[in-house]
Amino acid sequence: MGIMNTPEHELFRQSLRKYLQKEIVPHFPQWYKERQVPKEIWKSFGSQGFLCPWLPEEYGGSGLGFDYSVIIMEEMSRADVDIPFTLHSDIVVPYLYSYGNEEQRRRWLPGCASGELLTAIAMTEPGTGSDLAAVETTAVPDGDDYIINGEKVFITNGWDCDLVIVVAKTGHHEKPHKNISLFVVEDGTPGFVKAKKMEKMGRHTEGTAELVFDNCRVPRSNLLGEEGKGFYYLMEKLQQERLVAAIGSLCAAEKMFAEGLEYAKTRKAFGRPIGKFQYNSFKLAEMATEIEIARTFVERLIAEHLEGKDLVTKVSMAKWWISEMANRVAADVLQLHGGYGYMEEFPICRHYQNVRVDTIFAGTNEIMKVIIARQLGL
Secondary structure (H helix, E strand, O other): OOOOHHHHHHHHHHHHHHHHHHHOOOOOHHHHHHHOOOOHHHHHHHOOOOOOOOHHHHHOOOOOOHHHHHHHHHHHHHOOOOHHHHHHHHHHHHHHHHOOOOOHHHHHHHHHHOOOOOEEEEEEEOOOOOOHHHOOOOOEEEEEEEEEEEEEEEEEOOOOOOEEEEEEEEOOOHHHHEEEEEEEEEOOOOEEEEEEEOOOOOOOOOOOEEEEEEEEEEEEHEEEOOOOOHHHHHHOOOOOOOHHHHHHHHHHHHHHHHHHHHHHHHEEEEOEEHHHHHHHHHHHHHHHHHHHHHHHHHHHHHHHHHHHOOHHHHHHHHHHHHHHHHHHHHHHHHHHHHHHHHHOOOOOHHHHHHHHHHOOOOOHHHHHHHHHHHHHHO
């Protein structure tokens, strides 16, 4: 992207590209089939400085910016490998850095940067999705501990995580959002059970899990930030989460479009490339236009996010529109491939499955439109 074209950015990009081609691309099809990425790959990725590159050096990072995280997203998509490095680096770990005290930072962040500690965040429950203030998981004070009880579902990286940030209710204030707190629960804590690895339509390397907390005793030192401030912390971090989601959808759309364009130029029917048929050429022209519009919008949002601007409404716009655009691209490119598009040996089949959830996670697109409508005074 245009804002990431300095010599330093290019050096980082080329280093990452070489690493992916050597260490991940040759093995990814087997990992995807097995629905499991070896823990050693996380450690390898971290040893190269590709996990949490934005973390200060004192906590194990490289002291770079979010712009380098964007390069990682782009190159992962270009290499056609989907491993939840970004969820860990740019969605979960920022909570530990922003709201953790110095002892917590030094305890957890170096492991997050090295790949020794994999993270997840547990918000969604069987009966609670977008309405975070209505979570039913509880954390009750008991001496120097909290006792957590509840169940979480659809937790990406949940099956493999070493640390999970749990959203729980700690009070009985008449305003529900003032009852929410965040806790870091470590794998192996008694009462913390990884109950089920969930079978999904796509994204098979993400270890999505159902987590259960049954009288799970967590020390007060694992409270993240202040008690009762969890909802505010979530709202502060959702801007970057939704920007990450929009970037991911854009990268997926660009990858699928490139595959569709190449197929349209090489696949022949009735004696000529299928891209020469007007219907197909118009479809590809429409896709190219929408992707270019999305890229321009996202580049501006990245620049403004790096400047620290409040972009809640704009990232909500980007998240819903680009995720729906990516799904249109997936459907059109699959259709362009005909029967081959339905075969798992063709990448578009996997992309079609993977991109479907983009309109659901990080807040459903319906919630994005509610946010936008409120900002319009509706």
